[in-house]
Amino acid sequence: ADLTGSNLTWWAGSEDLRKTDSSGNYLHYGVREFGMFAIMNGMAQHGGFIPYGGTFLVFMDYARNAARLSALMQSHVIFVLSHDSIGLGEDGPTHQPIEHAAMLRITPGMSVWRPCDAVETAVSWQFAIEHQGPTSLLLSRQNLPKQHRDTATLENIRRGGYILKDCDGTPDAIIIATGSEVSIAMMAAEQLVSTCRVRVVSMPSTDVFLAQDPAYREAVLPREVTARVAIEAGATAFWHQFVGSAGKVIGIDRFGASAPYQVLYEKLGLTPAAVVSAVKACFAESLVN
Secondary structure (H helix, E strand, O other): OOOHHHHOOOOOOOOEOOOOOOOOOEOOOOOOHHHHHHHHHHHHHHOOOOOEEEEEHHHHHHHHHHHHHHHHHOOOOEEEEEOOOHHHHHHOOOOOOOOHHHHHHOOOOOEEEOOOOHHHHHHHHHHHHHOOOOEEEEOOOOOOOOOOOOHHHHHHHHHOOEEEEOOOOOOOEEEEEOHHHHHHHHHHHHHOOOOOOEEEEEOOOHHHHHOOOHHHHHHHOOOOOOOEEEEOOOOOHHHHHHHOOOOEEEOOOOOOOOOOHHHHHHHOOOOHHHHHHHHHHHHHHHHHO
16 A cells, blocks of 8 residues: 555555565555556456555545556456545645545446445445455545444445435435435434434445345335435535435535534535435425425
8 A cells, every 4th residue: 555554454464575585465555556556456467366455535536547447357456545535634625535436436347335434344345355346445534433223224234325214104305425424414314303204325335226126226215205415525416316306415516625624524514404404495395396
């Protein structure tokens, strides 16, 4: 990896590659994102093990050509892309990815996961190991709360999108979220209990969810529920396919800023209050229509 300490890609079984006898299993590339991903492609084509490498998500810009070839060749590689949003804080807009998650998601053959906690991260890692193609894992810098799930809910994580919090009967509104914004969606849902019946859908992998059978997708996102709000700390355009013309997307369609992440989330409108307001507006409109 080129940012080993920041990406936390080093583990107890890691051993530096030695010049003397070529033993070891961990290569420090330096700041060479394109070279790192290109070499990983070569190792994957050679076979024998599954290469993984880490850097900040925003530096996917430098590695784009190699990542595109990973998808084209269906190389079995794992990209650990941390610091996935404005949540990295004071490093500012040069280091805060906005369009990168969408760019990876629309790359044919690239599977993308943006987990909301340690449980979803474990599932995404298992998927990446088993998936016969490239996987990008988009991980936050800031600490995220663990979400509570029953056994059935745990099983559904591997389906890419699932009901994390439900209500009695058919929901009046659905909130869709990924990664660090799932906790925001959950807080908003708690505040909406007296207003309408709300379902929260965590969707760590849109490509995996869209590959599920129609019956499952319909069970999670019923067509009759048009009051939908998606929230993600990134470009909004990608999410309109999930919320429809009557829904709303809360995200970021500008570059970030340098400040503590709590301040940035407040200033850029990624808050429970913003989700609550959007859900109420969508629900009210659905009643009229």
